[in-house]
Amino acid sequence: MPVTPVALAHAEDLADFVAASPSSYHAAAEVARRLEDAGFTPLREEEAWPVQAGGRYVVVRDGATIAWVVPADATATTPVQIFGAHTDSPGFKLKPQPTTGSRGWLQAAVEVYGGPLLNSWLDRELRLAGRLALADGRVVLADTGPLLRLPQLAIHLDRGVNNGLALDKQTETQPVWGLGDPSEADILAELAASADVSAADIRGYDVVVADTARGAVFGKDSAFFASGRLDDLASVHAGVVALAAHEPAAGGPIAVLAAFDHEELGSASRSGAAGPFLEDVLERLYAGLGADDSERRQAYASSWCLSSDVGHSVHPNYAAKHDPVVQPVLGSGPILKINANQRYATDAVGAASWSAWCERAGVAGQEFVSNNGVPCGSTIGPITATRLGIRTVDVGIPILSMHSARELAGVSDLHDLTRTAQSFFAG
Secondary structure, eight states: OOOOHHHHHHHHHHHHHHHTOSSHHHHHHHHHHHHHHTTOEEEOTTSOOOOOTTOEEEEEETTEEEEEEOOTTOOTTOOEEEEEEEOOOSEEEEEEEEEEOOTTEEEEEEEEESOOOGGGGBTOOEEEEEEEEETTSOEEEEEOOSOBBBOOOOGGGOTTGGGOOOOOTTTSOOOEEEESOGGGOOHHHHHHHHTTSOGGGEEEEEEEEEEOOOOEEESGGGOEEEETTHHHHHHHHHHHHHHHHOOOOTTOOEEEEEEESOGGGTSOSTTSTTSSHHHHHHHHHHHHTTOOHHHHHHHHHTOEEEEEOOEEOOOTTOGGGBOSSOOOOTTSOOEEEOOTTSSSOOOHHHHHHHHHHHHHHTOOOEEEOBOTTSOOOOOHHHHHHHHHOOEEEEEEOEEESTTSSSEEEEHHHHHHHHHHHHHHHTO
8 A cells, every 4th residue: 555645745845854864963953953943942961950841851961861741730750751772873983092003994993883784884975974082071963974895896796605704803894985095085074074173173983884875665555765864863853743743631731741862772871771871860840830849750650661673574584583473574563672581671561552542543553572582672662761750651662673874764653653652642
């Protein structure tokens, strides 16, 4: 069935969002920018917060963003509906002393970040993006645009490559970015120029490698959407669109978007889901509503977290890797993620609530469970449930090529996830 014009427009907006978000720091800034344009008040953690009923607020911590909408009649025990996602994606991060090279080539010294499909990064035009910490105390965003490439060795020089490609993470994943003598070049100067600052003023940096190709709709009936960083910018985008449009009803919950960093590394950082960011925000939010500790915990007891991250669609060429019965597929709706060993936080009550949110949104949902012989991944859901004790459900969209430099989603699923997020925020 052809996707709707609204779903196609939503996919194109996601392409814009991903293009503006080559690093987690850019993603956090883009979330804040979009929400500020929608009338949200930006807050700074080092300042007092005038959190009031009826307000719309957004705060950034490093590569993470949390935003919320408070109903006009909110009280000290009004629950929260938290839509959680993450801003980082697997790939490569720039090392110290990053300008390297040999044999007349300039190269960049990079370290593997998370668990990328290494071969998918070969023969693509790549960019460097992230944040620069300057001598005067400022922190600025930088994005070089197309600059690097990981050229694959020609088949003439590796006749057995089609029998299996295994890249050495140290010696075979260092991209080229120019020609010349490394002692006379500085890749930090390229980053500095993109941010209109001096390379001599850079005192620190958090910079990653990102694919430069724009997201694209394609396939029969425009069913497919391919892009870098769908894990998990697809969920972040869904949450942003849903929250920007959210108008709380009387007696409704506080709608919260929590977009964390460092999920691909385990979330253990000050801006990750295992860190204190969300708890810090909620404590200050409820303090603004006059809640004491007991009242805030009353609110938590009636609250929900929807942890949204991508999951696996059944792969037509590797069906044996999937559960033989539960086989979600692109274009058939977002997925409810279930695991007996609590790699996902979904339980029976959460499954029933997810079904209700989907039904109210007019969305058909699917389920995902791993093949018993294939280890199951995890995400921010169990971490958030453990930290706060808030009931949590793990969901997402099915994709193929997870952790590739360019992943594959269904156009209709992307829009359906946003519609379900809107239903969830309503309570």
